[in-house]
Amino acid sequence: MNAPQISVFLENRPGRLAHLLQVLAAAEVNMRALSVADSADFGIVRLIVDDADAAMEAIHAGGMTARTTQVLRVEVPDAPGALERAVVEPLAEAGVNIEYMYAYGGRLSETAVVVMKVDNLEKAQQALA
């Protein structure tokens, strides 16, 4: 249920995301999930990758700032209402706050993957077990 997520700090101007992706490609890192969040001057790129250590090394060598965070990674049935029933409602009942979330369709069409950062990892894991 836990997964390491890499967050990268990028300036909000053309070419920065391209630079990050080039660096990862050169290190043969494959991305499983990707989210790009924006603010006025900067953005945070969040990645789930197949080799987190290689990715962090490549990112630092490329002159960028990054850190790893533990996030929740949950598979839910790919059907209406599933996200609310399986994840969001239980977390709300347990008093866990969701800081951010992104989702993508899984390889099998029956499931989707939801990645989220919560304010209390242990409570969240218990609520979803």
Place this chain on the structure above:
Amino acid sequence: MECEHQTGLHIFEDHFLPEIIDPDSGEVLPYGQSGELVLTTLTKEALPVLRYRTGDITALHPETCACGRTMVRMEKISGRTDDMLIVRGINIFPSQIETVLLRVEGIQPHYQIIVDRQRTLDDLEIWVEVSDEIFADEIRRLEMLERELRNELHNALGINARVKLVEPRSIQRSEGKAKRVFDRRQVYGETA
């Protein structure tokens, strides 16, 4: 003050004694040579100023001016001996900014100071590099950091500076003494 011929600022020598010195050796330099302006008041009472080092770089010219005045003329100031900036009428030293950054982050800060003048007001922007240590995974926390830096800088400097969080820049470290100040206004005149 400049006369109508605009060939330098006339210094009122009956009240002020100007000298130009070499800022490193302290040696008094002859007319025409560029160096640090040192001023002595001749008529000020109660608080005389004796050979005060202004920190401004200029040169003195004694020749009689076309306006007829024989008072020595100083060239427009071409720079400073230190790294002081004047922004919106306030003296600012880059070290003040460094002190604030150290206090807020607790680590060696890497920053750049960008001074510009858009229309009539000076504009100060501080670029602060986001290192792994201060990088937070939430936009909200980074924005809070920006706000905190802005407030602390305002308290320390007396003017509002914009704070922009930027990626690490390798250029800054490669030189012996990092160039931190980028003053895009053209405030200083040319030396003769």
